[in-house]
Amino acid sequence: MRILLVQPKVSAEPAYPLALAAIVPLLAAEGHEVAGLDLVFDSEDDLMERVRSGGVEWVGATVLHHNTDDVMPWMRALRTLKGVRTFIAGALPTIDPLGALARTGADFAIVGPPELTVPRMVGAPDPGTVPGVVNERNPSIEWPKHIPLDALPLPDRTVFPVDQYSYAMRSTALPYAQVYTSRGCYRSCSYCPVPALRPDRFDPRTPTQVVDEWEDLVVNHGVNSIHVEDDSFLADKHRVHAICTELIRRNLRVNWELVNGIRVDQVDRLILNRMAEAGCKRIVYSVEHLNPPAYPGIGHTITATQSAVEWARNAGMRVGGYFIVGMPGIGLPQTLISVRLSLTLGLDDANWVPFYETPGSGYAGAGTTIDTAAISRSAAIRIAKAAHLAFFSQPASFGRLASEMVATPATLPAMVGKAVELLRAGGPVPMRDTP
Numbered sequence: 001m002r003i004l005l006v007q008p009k010v011s012a013e014p015a016y017p018l019a020l021a022a023i024v025p026l027l028a029a030e031g032h033e034v035a036g037l038d039l040v041f042d043s044e045d046d047l048m049e050r051v052r053s054g055g056v057e058w059v060g061a062t063v064l065h066h067n068t069d070d071v072m073p074w075m076r077a078l079r080t081l082k083g084v085r086t087f088i089a090g091a092l093p094t095i096d097p098l099g100a101l102a103r104t105g106a107d108f109a110i111v112g113p114p115e116l117t118v119p120r121m122v123g124a125p126d127p128g129t130v131p132g133v134v135n136e137r138n139p140s141i142e143w144p145k146h147i148p149l150d151a152l153p154l155p156d157r158t159v160f161p162v163d164q165y166s167y168a169m170r171s172t173a174l175p176y177a178q179v180y181t182s183r184g185c186y187r188s189c190s191y192c193p194v195p196a197l198r199p200d201r202f203d204p205r206t207p208t209q210v211v212d213e214w215e216d217l218v219v220n221h222g223v224n225s226i227h228v229e230d231d232s233f234l235a236d237k238h239r240v241h242a243i244c245t246e247l248i249r250r251n252l253r254v255n256w257e258l259v260n261g262i263r264v265d266q267v268d269r270l271i272l273n274r275m276a277e278a279g280c281k282r283i284v285y286s287v288e289h290l291n292p293p294a295y296p297g298i299g300h301t302i303t304a305t306q307s308a309v310e311w312a313r314n315a316g317m318r319v320g321g322y323f324i325v326g327m328p329g330i331g332l333p334q335t336l337i338s339v340r341l342s343l344t345l346g347l348d349d350a351n352w353v354p355f356y357e358t359p360g361s362g363y364a365g366a367g368t369t370i371d372t373a374a375i376s377r378s379a380a381i382r383i384a385k386a387a388h389l390a391f392f393s394q395p396a397s398f399g400r401l402a403s404e405m406v407a408t409p410a411t412l413p414a415m416v417g418k419a420v421e422l423l424r425a426g427g428p429v430p431m432r433d434t435p
Contacts, residue, residue: 001032001033001056001058001122002032002035002054002055002056002057002157003027003032003033003034003035003056003057003058003059003060003122004031004034004035004036004037004050004051004054004058004059004060005017005020005023005024005034005035005036005037005059005061005159006020006036006037006038006039006047006059006060007020007036007037007038007039007040007059007061007062007160008039008061008062008063008067008070008071009021009039009040009067009070010064010067013042014038014041014161014164014165014406015040015165015178016162016165016177016178017036017038017062017160018155018178018179018180018229019062019089019090019114020060020061020062020159020160021117021155021157021160022152022155022156023060023089023114023115023118023119023158023160024155024156024161025114025153025154025155025156026035026115026119026152026153027119027122028156029116030119030121030123031131031410032119032122032176034159035053035056035159036159037050038160038164039181041164044073044074046079047074047178047237048077050361051078051081051084051419052081055129055161056084057083057084057085057122058086058087058122059078059084059085059086059087060086060087060088060089060118060341061086061087061088061089061090061106062088062089062093063076063089063092063100063104063396064088064089064090064091064092065091065092065359068092068100068103068104069101069103069420071088072103072104072105072106073265073348075104075105075106076086076104076105079106079107081104081327083126084320084417085107085108086105086106086107086108086120086307087106087107087108087109087110087121087133087167087433088100088101088104088106088108088109088110089109089110089114089118090110090114090151091193091197091359091360092359093109093110093134094110094111094112094196094197094360095196095197095359095360096111096191096359097110097111097134097141097366097388098139099132101134101135101136106130107135108121108133108134108135109133109134109135110132110133111132111133111134111141111142111143111144112143112144112251113134113144113147113183114143115147115152116147116152117131117132117133117144118129121133129335131144131145132144133145137241141344143195143199146200147294148203149182149183149203149204149205150204150205150206150209154209154212154213155213157177157216157217157221157312162175162217162223163175163221163223165177166180166223170349170361171225171227171255171257172225172255172257172281172282172318173224173225173227173255174224175221175223175224175225176223176224176226176227176257177221177223177226177227178216178227178229179210179213179214179217179226179228179229179241180203180211180228180229180230181204181205181228181230181243182203182204182205182230182231182232182233182235183198183203183230183231184198184201184202184203184231184232185198185201185202185231185232185235185261186198186201186202186232186235187232188360188362190328190361190362190363191288191324191327191328191358191361191362191363192361193289193359193361193364194231194232194358195360196360196361197360198231198382202231202235202236204230204235204236204239207239207242207245207246208246210243210246211243211246211247211250211252214226214247214252214254214256215250215252216220217224218252218253218254219318223254224254224255225254225255225256225257225281226254226255226256226257227256227257227259227293228256228258228259229259229260229261229363230255230258230261231261232261232263232275233258233262234262234263234266234267234271236264237271239265240271240274240275241271241274243278244274244277244278245278247278247279248277248278251387252279253279254279254283255279255280255281256278256280257280257281257282257283257284258280258282258283258284259318260282260284260286260322261284261286262283262284262285262286263300264285264287264300264304264305264308265287265300265304267283267308267311267312268311269311269314269315272311272312272317273315276315276316276317277314279315281317281318282317282318282319282320282348282349283312283317283318283319283320284320284321284322284349285305285308285309285319285320285321285322286321286322287299287300287305287322287323288300288301288319288322288323288324288327289323289324289327289334290302290305290323290334290337290338290341290342291331291334291337291338292337292341298327298329298330299338301336302341302344305321305345306345309321309345309346309347318348318349318398319348319349320347320349320350320351321342321345321347321349321350321351322350322351323338323339323342323350323351323353323387324338324353324354324355325338325352325353325354325355325375325380325383325384325387326354326355326374326375326376326377326379326380326383327355327374328355328363328374329374330374330375331374331375332375332379335375335380335383336383339383339386339387339390342387343387343390343391343394346396347391348397350387350388350391350397351388352382352383352384352388353384354377354380354381354383355377355380356377369398380430
């Protein structure tokens with residue numbers, strides 16, 4: 001069959017479609033003809049023309065809760081074409097498949113990891129009966145049998161060429177590529193959707209598989225920096241140490257960056273020094289909320305966070321942090337203390353994200369039942385905007401940003417778009433498109 005995989009626009013920065021790329025090898029192994037299209041680079045008219053003229057039988061896309069309204073018009077238009085079936089995969093269909101179908105107009109929704117489910121669906125006489133597939137006639141939700149990540153092939157990097165996505169983020173080296181070496185997490189933080197998305201918990205690739213993929217990206221795609229997008233890369237320090245050892249053994253010279261999912265309490269001097277020795281140049285801690293010393297509460301204390309920042313900086317890494325503004329149970333005084341403390345850390349990169357009830361998290365749908373001591377979303381947005389302005393008004397932060405813009409002019413369009421996006425939303429647009 002001829003299958004077209006579509007990446008909807010996720011944010012101002014081109015986002016590599018890792019979930020779609022992961023489906024390609026198994027579809028190709030079944031003899032299907034697979035093509036890709038990204039609506040960052042192509043228009044919806046291009047998409048419709050491609051389907052009408054190319055004999056496409058299936059069109060699939062990954063969707064997130066904040067871009068379904070953009071997907072609905074063209075997905076519903078595709079349903080009017082004879083002989084074309086559509087499916088959606090990703091975070092929203094996994095958490096709310098029937099709602100995702102209603103909001104996008106797709107024929108089928110994929111629940112859970114899509115790698116094996118999609119090939120089984122497109123080859124089935126009745127796709128809706130395949131475990132992990134939901135549609136209007138078969139609305140029951142049945143998760144597919146868990147297959148360990150290390151039993152699945154690595155994502156394909158040819159249907160969606162790497163070079164299209166290599167000049168957007170503020171990276172330590174360009175071109176860069178996004179990867180995931182594991183999925184899932186051992187923790188169950190109430191504000192996080194990962195436990196609902198990954199009920200099988202932490203699921204890693206082997207160190208050899210990880211380094212094989214990185215070596216392919218360096219040798220065959222000219223990549224100079226790897227962005228690790230794991231939910232919890234440091235969940236198993238022994239595996240991380242083994243990855244570092246294999247990188248050193250192969251003398252694979254590539255920068256790698258941990259851009260999310262790293263907790264302050266997961267690191268120590270030894271592991272950070274070993275990671276730096278193996279090429280880790282940047283780490284971004286998910287701090288969430290800062291507390292004064294000896295007052296743990298939600299998030300981390302300033303003392304523990306300062307130590308983690310110092311260890312990483314002494315290892316030669318660029319250090320960043322993510323913070324949530326307006327979490328339930330945290331009122332205005334504690335929120336302002338957290339912001340003030342975060343600005344004293346001397347971070348190279350920092351983002352403040354207004355709290356929102358993430359679908360799949362413990363707070364999803366809580367609405368007004370959330371602790372009324374917490375600040376409102378509108379106040380959280382204002383505080384997050386103020387925190388960003390305060391951060392970039394610091395001479396070191398502004399100077400670093402300006403020098404990076406001059407040094408990497410290819411990133412300017414995406415960086416400008418990202419800046420506008422940040423100012424409008426008050427913080428980064430939530431993204432979760434790993435399979």
